[in-house]
Amino acid sequence: MKENQNSIQGEEQLVILELSREIYGVEISTVREIIRMQPITHVPKTPNFVEGVINLRGKIIPVIDLHKRFDLPVREDTQDSRIMVVEVDDITVGMVVDAVHEVLRIPRASIDPPPPMISGVDSTYLRGVGKLEDRLIILLNLNQVLHEKEKRVIEQMAAAE
Amino acid sequence: MTSNYDMSQYLSIFLDEVDEQIQIMDENILSLEKNRKDKSVLNSIFRAAHTIKGSSASMGYEKMAEVTHNLENVLDLLRQDKLTVSTEIIDLLLECLDIIKALKNDIINERDTDTDISVIAKMLKTVIEVQEDLPQTDVLQERSYSREKGYLEDKYTVEFNDIEENVIRTAEIKGYKVWQIIVSLVSDCLMKAARAYIVYNNLKDLGEIIKTIPSTEDLEGEKFDLEFQMFIVTKEDRDRIENIVKSISEIDKVVVRSVELNYEIENQEKSLELSINEAAFTKELGPLLKEDKSTPGQSESIKINQTVRVDVQRLENLMNLVGELVIDRIRLADIEASLGAKYGSEELLGGLEEISLHISRITGDLQEEIMKARMFPIEQVFNRFPRMVRDLASKAGKQIDFIIEGRETELDRTIIEEIGDPLIHLLRNAVDHGIEPPDERVMHGKPAKGTIKLRAYQQENQIVITIEDDGKGIDPNTLILKALEKGLISEEKSSRISQKEALNLIFISGFSTAEKVSTVSGRGVGMDIVKNHIERINGMVKIHSVPGKGTKFTIKLPLTLAINRSLLVKYGNEVFAFPLANIVEIVNIVSTEIKYVAKQEVVLVRGEILPLYYLEDLLELKYAKPKRDKFPVVVVGLSERQVGIVVDELIGEQEIVIKSLGDYIGKINGLAGATIMGNGTVALILDVRGIMEQVRMDD
Numbered sequence: 041m042k043e044n045q046n047s048i049q050g051e052e053q054l055v056i057l058e059l060s061r062e063i064y065g066v067e068i069s070t071v072r073e074i075i076r077m078q079p080i081t082h083v084p085k086t087p088n089f090v091e092g093v094i095n096l097r098g099k100i101i102p103v104i105d106l107h108k109r110f111d112l113p114v115r116e117d118t119q120d121s122r123i124m125v126v127e128v129d130d131i132t133v134g135m136v137v138d139a140v141h142e143v144l145r146i147p148r149a150s151i152d153p154p155p156p157m158i159s160g161v162d163s164t165y166l167r168g169v170g171k172l173e174d175r176l177i178i179l180l181n182l183n184q185v186l187h188e189k190e191k192r193v194i195e196q197m198a199a200a201e
Numbered sequence: 202m203t204s205n206y207d208m209s210q211y212l213s214i215f216l217d218e219v220d221e222q223i224q225i226m227d228e229n230i231l232s233l234e235k236n237r238k239d240k241s242v243l244n245s246i247f248r249a250a251h252t253i254k255g256s257s258a259s260m261g262y263e264k265m266a267e268v269t270h271n272l273e274n275v276l277d278l279l280r281q282d283k284l285t286v287s288t289e290i291i292d293l294l295l296e297c298l299d300i301i302k303a304l305k306n307d308i309i310n311e312r313d314t315d316t317d318i319s320v321i322a323k324m325l326k327t328v329i330e331v332q333e334d335l336p337q338t339d340v341l342q343e344r345s346y347s348r349e350k351g352y353l354e355d356k357y358t359v360e361f362n363d364i365e366e367n368v369i370r371t372a373e374i375k376g377y378k379v380w381q382i383i384v385s386l387v388s389d390c391l392m393k394a395a396r397a398y399i400v401y402n403n404l405k406d407l408g409e410i411i412k413t414i415p416s417t418e419d420l421e422g423e424k425f426d427l428e429f430q431m432f433i434v435t436k437e438d439r440d441r442i443e444n445i446v447k448s449i450s451e452i453d454k455v456v457v458r459s460v461e462l463n464y465e466i467e468n469q470e471k472s473l474e475l476s477i478n479e480a481a482f483t484k485e486l487g488p489l490l491k492e493d494k495s496t497p498g499q500s501e502s503i504k505i506n507q508t509v510r511v512d513v514q515r516l517e518n519l520m521n522l523v524g525e526l527v528i529d530r531i532r533l534a535d536i537e538a539s540l541g542a543k544y545g546s547e548e549l550l551g552g553l554e555e556i557s558l559h560i561s562r563i564t565g566d567l568q569e570e571i572m573k574a575r576m577f578p579i580e581q582v583f584n585r586f587p588r589m590v591r592d593l594a595s596k597a598g599k600q601i602d603f604i605i606e607g608r609e610t611e612l613d614r615t616i617i618e619e620i621g622d623p624l625i626h627l628l629r630n631a632v633d634h635g636i637e638p639p640d641e642r643v644m645h646g647k648p649a650k651g652t653i654k655l656r657a658y659q660q661e662n663q664i665v666i667t668i669e670d671d672g673k674g675i676d677p678n679t680l681i682l683k684a685l686e687k688g689l690i691s692e693e694k695s696s697r698i699s700q701k702e703a704l705n706l707i708f709i710s711g712f713s714t715a716e717k718v719s720t721v722s723g724r725g726v727g728m729d730i731v732k733n734h735i736e737r738i739n740g741m742v743k744i745h746s747v748p749g750k751g752t753k754f755t756i757k758l759p760l761t762l763a764i765n766r767s768l769l770v771k772y773g774n775e776v777f778a779f780p781l782a783n784i785v786e787i788v789n790i791v792s793t794e795i796k797y798v799a800k801q802e803v804v805l806v807r808g809e810i811l812p813l814y815y816l817e818d819l820l821e822l823k824y825a826k827p828k829r830d831k832f833p834v835v836v837v838g839l840s841e842r843q844v845g846i847v848v849d850e851l852i853g854e855q856e857i858v859i860k861s862l863g864d865y866i867g868k869i870n871g872l873a874g875a876t877i878m879g880n881g882t883v884a885l886i887l888d889v890r891g892i893m894e895q896v897r898m899d900d
Contacts, residue, residue, distance in 0.1 A: 081775065081883040083862065084820035085869045093862060095877045098525040102865045131865050186865070 050148040054170070056177065057124060058139040060112045065144070065170060065177040072125040072132065074140050077117055094123070094134060101125065103134035109185060110161045128182045135185075144177070146170045151179065212308075215260050217510070219305050222249040223298065224584055230294045231587050237286040241376040246294070247276040248374065253301065264318050265304045271325035272297050278329065293328065295588070297321055359414065359430070359460075368411050369460060372434040377408070379434050379460040380442055386427045387453045394423040396451050401431065403445050408435025427453070432460060513614070516575055523568050524764065524858035528877045530564045531855075533557045535880055572761055576611040579657050579666075582621045583608050586628060590653065593632040600639050600650040601632060607657035612664055613761040619738045620666070620758065623731040627668045627754050628653065630728070635672030635752055645749065647671065662760055663782065669753040675746040677703035684709070704744050705842075708732045736890045738762060739782055741838075757782070765859055767876075769852035769884065770835065772816050776884040777848075778857055778876060783889035785838040787851065791831050804834070804845065811836065811845045812896075819846075819892055820871050837889045844896055859886060870895060 054065035055074075080092040080103050089108035093100050103123060107115045115121070120139035125132060154166035167179040226249045233242045250273045257265035272294070278284040303316040359381065361369065369379045382404065386396055397420045404410055412432040415425050433442070439457045446455045537557045541550055583605050594601040612620070636642075636651035643649050654669045677700045684690045684706045690698070698706075707728050735742045739759045746752040759765065759782050767778035768787075788811075794804050795813065802813040813834065816822060827849075834845040857876040862869065873888035 079882055081875070081885065082822075083866060083869065083872070083875075083885065084822050085871070086866055090866065093866070093875055093883050095881055095883050098528060098877065100860045100863060100875050100877070100883060102863055131863075133865055 051145045052148060052151070052170075054144050054146065054177065054179070055124070056141040056144050057122075057137040058120075058141060059106055059110075059137055060115070061138075063141075063175060063177050064137075065146075065179045066124070066126065066182065067179075068143060070126045070128055070182055072127050075123050075125065075134075077121045077123060077136075091136060096125065096134070099132075101132055101134050103136060105136045106185075107136070110165065112161070126182055126186075128186050131186060133186055144172065146172045146177065154178075211260065214510075215256055216305065216309065218256055219253055219265075219301075222253050223302060223305070225249040226294075226298055226301075227588050228584060230291060230298065231591065233286060233294075234288075234291045240280065241374075243276065243280050243286075244374055244376065247273065247280060250276060262304070262308060264316070265301060265308075268297060268300055268304070268318050268321060268325075271322055271329070274329050275325055284328070290328070293324060297325065359412075359432075361412070365412055365432075368434065377434050377436055378438075379411070379432060380439065381458045381460045382431045382433065382442060382446060383456040383458070384429055384431070384446060384452060385454040387451050388427060390427070390451045393425070393427070394421055396449065397421075397425075397429055399449050400429075400446055400452075403449065404431055404433050404442070407437045407442065407445070408433050410434075511574075516571070519571050520575065523564070523571050524860075526564045527568060527764070527856065527858055530557075530561045531878075532881060533560060568764070572613070572764070573611070575614050575761070577614050577617050578608060579610045579612050579617065579620075579664075580608040582617055582624065583655065583657070585621075586624070586655065589625065590628060590632060593629060594636075597632060598638060599632065599636050601636055602650050602652045604652065604654045605656075606654070610657040610659055610664060612758065615762050616664075616738050616758055619734060620756075623734040623742075623756070624655075624666070624668070626728070626731045628655070631668060631670040631672065631752070635670035635674075637673050659760075660757075662766060664758045664760060666756040666758070667753060668756075669751065671751040674748040674750050674752055675704060675707065675744075676748045680704065680706045704746060707744065708742075739765075739780060739890075741782075762859070765857055765886075766854060767857045767886065768835065768854055769878075770833075770848040771850040771852055772848050773822065775822075776852065776878065776882070777816065778855075778884050778886045779835055779837065779846075780873070780886065780889065781854065783837045785836040785843055788834050788836060788845070789831060790834050790845075790847075792829055806836070806845075809843075811843060813845045813847055814892075814896060815847050819895060837892070842893065842897075844893065846892070857884075857886070 052065075053068040055068050055071050057064050057066065075096070078094055080094055082092040083090065083102075086092075089104050089106075091103040091105050093102050095101075105115065107113065115136070115138060118138065122137055122140045123134040124137055124140060125134045127133075150172065151168045151170045153168050154163045155169070161178070165181055165184050167181040170177040170179055226246050229242045229245045229249070233239065233246065236242065250269045254266050254269035254273060257263075257269065275284070275290075275293070279286060279290070284290070300316060300318060300321045304318070307316050372379055382400075384397075384400055386393055390396060401410065401413070401417075401420070410431055410433050413420060414430040419425060420429060435442070439459070443455050443457050446452060446457075534557055537550070537553055540553070544550060586605070587603055590601060590603040594603075631653050636653065637645070637647075639649040642651060652671050655666070656669070657664060657666045659665070681690075681695050681698060681703050685692065685695050689706065689709050708731075709729060732742055735756055735758070739762065741757045743755045743757075744752065745755070759780075765778075766781040768781055768784055769776055769778050771777075788804075788806055790804050790813075795802050796804065798810070798812075803810050804813060805811070811834075829847070829849075832847055832849065833851050834847055836843055836845050838844075859874045860876060861874050862872065871888055871891045873886040873891075875883050875885050878884050
């Protein structure tokens with residue numbers, strides 16, 4: 041309900057996360073929960089950005105590393121590293137991020153379409169760039185991030201041969 | 202929308218019911234063929250036909266109602282001995298059943314007009330008409346009775362109340378007859394009440410008197426004219442009853458009529474009532490029924506099962522929840538153990554231990570009960586086979602005695618659903634390729650009639666199904682030649698193949714030994730499909746055959762697919778689970794024992810060559826092969842072929858809940874899924890079948 045009001049007011053509510061020192065935003069309605077890093081079981085024969093699987097209260101959840109997904113410099117786990125569990129189109133996936141900061145509201149009007157390339161991330165994965173005061177927030181297009189997997193797998197297989 | 206939904210609700214109930222009744226008819230028609238005089242069997246078929254008629258009519262499926270109505274008429278003639286059970290009649294009944302099945306499928310597929318019922322309707326009608334024209338003695342006799350009936354008709358038509366009606370129906374089901382005995386006393390009879398009492402007493406010895414007209418009180422009080430009626434449930438025939446009553450003095454006339462309820466007016470509610478009232482009836486007729494139990498083949502025909510239909514999804518959900526409980530149970534035990542190690546014998550720990558034990562016992566029971574709820578007797582699959590084998594045999598001109606054992610063996614419903622097709626293939630093969638034609642059998646000194654035995658039983662955590670025939674068996678050398686001819690194996694391989702391995706050639710795709718392709722066995726796609734099917738549900742199939750003596754297939758299946766006993770092993774930093782069902786044995790190998798055959802590492806285990814594989818190669822793990830001096834090897838096998846998989850360390854055996862890796866990751870070759878360990882971490886479950894396939898391709 042609240043969200044509806046927000047959209048009526050022309051606002052978006054975002055969870056703000058950090059990835060390779062950049063600030064990203066994910067729509068709050070897709071975020072299920074945020075958990076601390078835990079041992080991840082590696083699953084063989086998966087694309088390199090798939091870290092493996094974890095046990096989330098009795099359910100097996102795949103975990104991907106957004107750094108690898110976006111070809112960003114390899115991360116190192118820190119105290120602040122988190123797994124952000126998101127659900128898009130019935131698929132639940134954990135994403136490893138460097139830190140999760142806060143929940144922000146930004147007015148729709150201040151969101152611009154993404155430039156072709158920003159901080160090394162392909163614009164297909166982006167929904168836009170939001171400006172709040174002096175901060176730039178890169179909005180992730182989770183549909184693309186999660187569902188473009190097949191393409192990646194095919195690319196990888198082609199590269200392997 | 203709502204009404205549509207409701208209709209589909211009824212539809213599924215209706216279809217379930219029709220299925221059930223078709224099954225009953227199927228079984229009973231076949232047993233009628235063997236035992237043609239058995240009235241109780243006829244009655245069962247009649248009841249089933251009647252139930253289908255009633256429900257299909259109320260659902261508005263007129264074709265089905267019409268066929269079953271005609272069928273019912275034929276069955277009624279059979280029941281009354283106006284028609285005798287002949288092979289033609291059995292064929293007609295079976296054909297009729299096929300039509301009903303086809304009609305049922307039409308309903309499922311929502312096409313109502315496809316199946317033509319005119320032919321069968323005509324055939325059924327012809328049978329009825331032919332019979333009516335025949336001046337059989339039975340019929341004449343019946344007619345003389347009906348003439349008598351004629352004059353009695355109006356006066357003696359009796360209305361039964363519900364309870365009486367039910368008693369009569371149940372009696373009929375149990376194979377008893379209900380007779381109406383109309384007694385007229387001589388006009389100068391002095392002690393009418395006493396005579397009536399004697400009649401009552403003598404009849405009582407024959408069976409159960411369920412009703413008198415007038416009531417017993419009125420009989421005692423002599424409140425009747427010269428006539429009274431008694432209704433008796435008995436197995437005695439008309440003559441016996443008539444003689445007994447006639448032997449009493451001062452009786453003028455006795456008429457004994459059989460009582461049959463008018464089935465036409467019966468509706469579904471009644472038949473439901475019938476089974477409920479069964480219990481009451483059993484009580485009433487206590488002594489009579491005891492005797493009934495000693496009569497074989499009748500008491501088993503009726504079994505009351507109180508059941509509730511549950512959505513399959515609901516059971517799946519329950520199973521998942523229990524799966525999670527099982528995980529927590531193991532975690533609790535782990536925590537308790539580590540607390541015990543840390544704090545020793547603390548009093549509070551004793552309490553925790555007690556609770557933990559109790560919880561593990563309860564979850565164990567709960568798991569077992571829910572597993573049982575998902576279990577079905579394999580009967581559900583087996584029951585359709587006798588008919589199939591009969592038809593196949595008669596088409597192929599072979600005589601076959603088909604024996605089924607262990608129908609009651611229970612299996613998980615997912616496995617039940619999968620096992621039907623492979624079994625059909627194997628049985629078809631047994632009929633078509635296994636059993637020889639009668640003359641050929643006699644020539645080889647065998648009985649003309651072949652035997653196929655289908656058997657199911659539980660062996661520890663597995664279900665074993667065997668299909669055995671005493672046919673011509675399979676000659677391994679013929680298989681080798683055939684395989685060579687078809688280019689399925691190389692010349693070089695054919696020279697060193699063992700007899701046991703040769704038999705397994707039959708499982709290769711594109712292999713058929715039938716000289717001519719028949720309508721029955723198809724074109725040799727059978728056996729590899731059989732094998733695939735069985736392995737897909739974590740089963741194994743083995744073949745054993747002696748030329749001239751027969752062939753035996755042994756299928757081993759897990760009890761359930763959801764929970765699995767596994768061997769946990771450590772490899773690198775990860776834990777992997779091997780399903781126990783696929784493990785043949787575990788051997789310890791010293792690195793000096795390793796030999797090379799064309800670059801492939803092998804070891805000799807009891808004289809047999811065992812190829813060795815490493816998980817890092819099979820699963821493309823990023824794990825540097827350490828130098829191992831001595832290591833355990835898990836020997837896994839599927840249908841005869843065995844390979845050894847090197848592991849670092851054995852952890853132990855554990856019950857694990859299989860979970861899928863999810864849509865995001867999808868199916869990965871070599872992995873069957875994942876499971877959650879006691880400490881909360883995730884371990885991967887190996888898919889031995891996938892690994893074997895990969896190994897085969899690498900060869």
